[in-house]
Amino acid sequence: MRAVSVEEGKALAETQGLFFMETSALDSTNVKTAFEMVIRDIYTNISRKQLNSDTYKTQLGSNNRVSLVKDDNKGSSQVFGFSCCSSS
Known part of the structure; x- marks a missing residue:
């Protein structure tokens, strides 16, 4: 059973300017990949800010x-x- 449709998720992410990736906690589909992408984005954003910070x-x-x-x-x-x- 899907709690949120892919279309609903994509639409919400787009209107909020957020990242969207379909995952499944039931069978772990894309869970690790999504987590790694979020961590990578956080690291990149922090690193970029650090280069500009004294x-x-x-x-x-x-x-x-x-x-x-x-x-x-x-x-x-x-x-x-x-x-x-x-x-x-």
Whole structure:
């Protein structure tokens, strides 16, 4: 049973300026691909913003976590670490 038709999903995504991909939680169709595409887009957007920012820098730690570092231009910094998933 389909909760939302493909046409409805595409139309809503288009009107809201959002990404649309048909997935199925029932048999895992496109779930991993959709997740990876969203993560890639987030990473690309953050990276692009970081290139234009003097306030925040990104650091890749030894545990493969990306850290967002706020530099207050006084020689001190504050690290924000984010981790959402495992690569295994």
